[in-house]
Amino acid sequence: MTQKKNLLNTLQKRFFKSNTKRGEGLRKNIMGLLALRGVAVGISYLRFPVTLRFLGAELHGVWLTVGGIINWFGFFNVGLGTGLRNKLAEALARKDTKLARIYVSSTYAIISIISFIMLVMLIISAFTLDWPKIVAVSESYEGMLVATLLIVFTFFAFRFVLKLIGIVLVADQRPALSQMLQTISSVIFFIGIWLALKYRIMYGNLVVVGVLSSGSVLLVLVVASVILFSGRYKNIRPSIKYIDLHEFKSLASVGIQFFVVQISVIIMFSTDNIIISQISGPSDVVPYNVARKYFGITEMLFMIVLEPFWSAFTQAFVKKEFRWIRKSINKLVVLWGISVGVSLIMLALSGWVYRIWIGELVVVPVRLSVLMMLFFTIKTWNNVFVYLINGVGKIRLQLYMSIVIALINIPLSVFFAKNLGMGSGGVILGTIACLAFGAVLHPIQYKKIINGTARGIWNK
Structure with a gap:
């Protein structure tokens, strides 16, 4: 036990400890991320076999495929999330609160428009595309699949906008707090699917998994946005009067390049x-x-x-x-x-x-x-x-x-x-x-x- 403790102390001293403010901030965030992401990953590994048993191998494979498709659309913020991350970090480094609020407000505005357009397109696709063929399952699953997609697509559209609060936290060098939101969502999802399996609630139904997965994330983002923009980030919370198209061009010029890079990431990983x-x-x-x-x-x-x-x-x-x-x-x-x-x-x-x-x-x-x-x-x-x-x-x-x-x-x-x-x-x-x-x-x-x-x- 002593050797293990000494090893951890050595690693912390060698890689994380610093006398500078930035170094100390990094150390705290790394330790916070380690604890929070450890919980989130542990929950996800426990949840995997539970979800597999709830859905069965075939439907679980379908759920993983649907999740991959949803992840594609997560990148369709035209790179503005990443552009906001860089520009907001620069504004905060210069202590320019007004510019920071303009960046936040402009990004929220355009992402909301994109989200609405995307939701309309996704709902149309749910009724017009041959989804059983896309995910390679029997036509008998079509009703369940369409119902799941409608729920997941709708929740996703709201989440698409609200997840910008995580970008604000990361730009302010508080990624541990951003991770906390994800960890809480994972815990809620796990508890939900475990109860569904234990009490056989709509056993083997994709709709249950869709509601639990998407709903848990949306709930946490709504609560976090209200709390943070009413408190710590009150001075930079989004406002219509701070939307500035000139600064939006600055965000977009960086964001569009990130968007193209993200498309490649979608193709490679999703x-x-x-x-x-x-x-x-x-x-x-x-x-x-x-x-x-x-x-x-x-x-x-x-x-x-x-x-x-x-x-x-x-x-x-x-x-x-x-x-x-x-x-x-x-x-x-x-x-x-x-x-x-x-x-x-x-x-x-x-x-x-x-x-x-x-x-x-x-x-x-x-x-x-x-x-x-x-x-x-x-x-x-x-x-x-x-x-x-x-x-x-x-x-x-x-x-x-x-x-x-x-x-x-x-x-x-x-x-x-x-x-x-x-x-x-x-x-x-x-x-x-x-x-x-x-x-x-x-x-x-x-x-x-x-x-x-x-x-x-x-x-x-």
Whole structure:
């Protein structure tokens, strides 16, 4: 026990402890994120088998696919959420409250308009598209599927606007509070689905899962928005009279570039379930997601440390604190190396963990586990440098890479999965191939930016 405590103290001192105000803020946020996200992830891992038992393998695969589709639309804020994150962080660093309120008000206004348009389109799609065919299930599920989609789409439209409160918290370097909202939602969802399974409430019905999943998030966001904009953020709460189209252009110029990058992210990370469902059937989506959840633990832990750095990098770059940025990146690279070692241990134990966690309900091929581990290893490596690049808004190179990736990701995934007969493993291999571009180019761009030698596309 003493050795474990000493190890934790050493890690905290080496990576998190700082005498500066920014460093102390990062340390507190990292520790808060570690606790809160640990609870959220623990709940999600407990919820996974409960939901699987409630719905069965086929309908659970359908739910995962529907969730992936919803995640696509989560990026359709035209990058304004990310633009707000950067611009608001800059305004708060300069203590310009009026400009901060203009940014917040303008973003809420345009996101509300986008949300309304999107809701109309989604409702029309629920009645006009052949959803059983899209998710590859029997026509007998059509009524249940349409009802679920209408509920999820409606809740999502409101959530689309209200989740901006999380962006405000992150821009103010309070990501732990943003995570708290997600954790509370996860707890409510878990309690709901556990009670539904225990008392057989509409057993095996997608509608129940849709209401619990979407409703829990919406409820928490409504309460949080009222509390925060009535208290701490009263001076920057959205107001019609602070909507400024001139400043909106500033937000949009950054946001549209982030939007294109996000489209690429959608294609890489949210189409996998549909591709697998179409090639191998919805049941094959489940082992893919089991492996993804398991090896995603390393990314989750790594992102807990990385999350507070985005806005911190923005403020440090504005204040030209380049020495602090270099030291921070070096520490993050060391932590990435540690995460790789943890991933290898997880790979060795994966078969045993799957049996304890899921039992005989799902079989995960070893090849899929290896590829999933490699996927998260490359993804976290990229994020070390992407968070700095995004924080300072130099994303033109990333924009062009994203366009290339958007064009080749799905064909590559289908080729590996279908033509080479690799199934779900081929789908993730296609994504790995796309991530390889950034694994080389992002570190090069970081060095050019921080050394003051970035020119042309490297500095845009």
